[in-house]
Amino acid sequence: MTAATWITVSRLFVIPIFLYVVQNPSSGDRWLALGLFLVAALTDWLDGYVARRFNQVTDLGKFLDPLVDKLLIFAPLLVLIEWGTLPAWGVFLVLTRELTIAGWRVNQSKISGANLWGKAKTVSQIVAISLLLAPLPEPWPQVGVISFWAAVALTVISGVIYLIPPRQTESESLSES
Structure with a gap:
C-alpha cells in the first residue's frame, strides 16, 4: 500500500473514537468531536x-x-439523527446516493476519481456537519440545518451527474464508426 492509501485508511481509526466521544456529550466533548472530524476530513485532501x-x-x-x-x-449524520438534530429521511437521501454511486463504481472496469460536483458535495457535507456538531449559539444551529439541506441538494445533483454518461462530440462519434 502507498503512503496515500495509508493516510486514507487512517481516517477509519478516527471514526470509533469520534463515536465514543459523542455518547452523551458535554460542550467540550462536542468540540473534541468536531476537531476529530475536521482532522479526519483534512486527511481526505492530504x-x-x-x-x-x-x-x-x-x-x-x-x-x-x-x-x-x-x-x-x-x-x-447518524449521531445527528440520534440527537434529534436532523430528520432520518434527509440522511436517507444522502445514504441512498452514496450507496448507489459506490455500487455503480464497483461494476466499472476503470474507476474514475471524483469530479467537481462530487468534491463540492463532500465540502458541503463537511461544512454542514461541522456547524451541527459545534455547540454554537443561535442562529448557528439553524445555519447548520440550512447547510445540511444545501448539502443534500448537492449530493443528489452530483449523484445524477455521476450516473449520466458523458456526451460524445461529433468527431468522437465519427472516429468510432
Whole structure:
C-alpha cells in the first residue's frame, strides 16, 4: 500500500473514537468531536495531494478514498439523527446516493476519481456537519440545518451527474464508426 492509501485508511481509526466521544456529550466533548472530524476530513485532501504529488494514484486508492469518506460522513449524520438534530429521511437521501454511486463504481472496469460536483458535495457535507456538531449559539444551529439541506441538494445533483454518461462530440462519434 502507498503512503496515500495509508493516510486514507487512517481516517477509519478516527471514526470509533469520534463515536465514543459523542455518547452523551458535554460542550467540550462536542468540540473534541468536531476537531476529530475536521482532522479526519483534512486527511481526505492530504491523501489526494500525496497521491498526485508522488504519483501514488492507484485503483485501490480511488476505490478506498470515497468509501472511507462515506463512513466518515455517515457516522456524524447518524449521531445527528440520534440527537434529534436532523430528520432520518434527509440522511436517507444522502445514504441512498452514496450507496448507489459506490455500487455503480464497483461494476466499472476503470474507476474514475471524483469530479467537481462530487468534491463540492463532500465540502458541503463537511461544512454542514461541522456547524451541527459545534455547540454554537443561535442562529448557528439553524445555519447548520440550512447547510445540511444545501448539502443534500448537492449530493443528489452530483449523484445524477455521476450516473449520466458523458456526451460524445461529433468527431468522437465519427472516429468510432
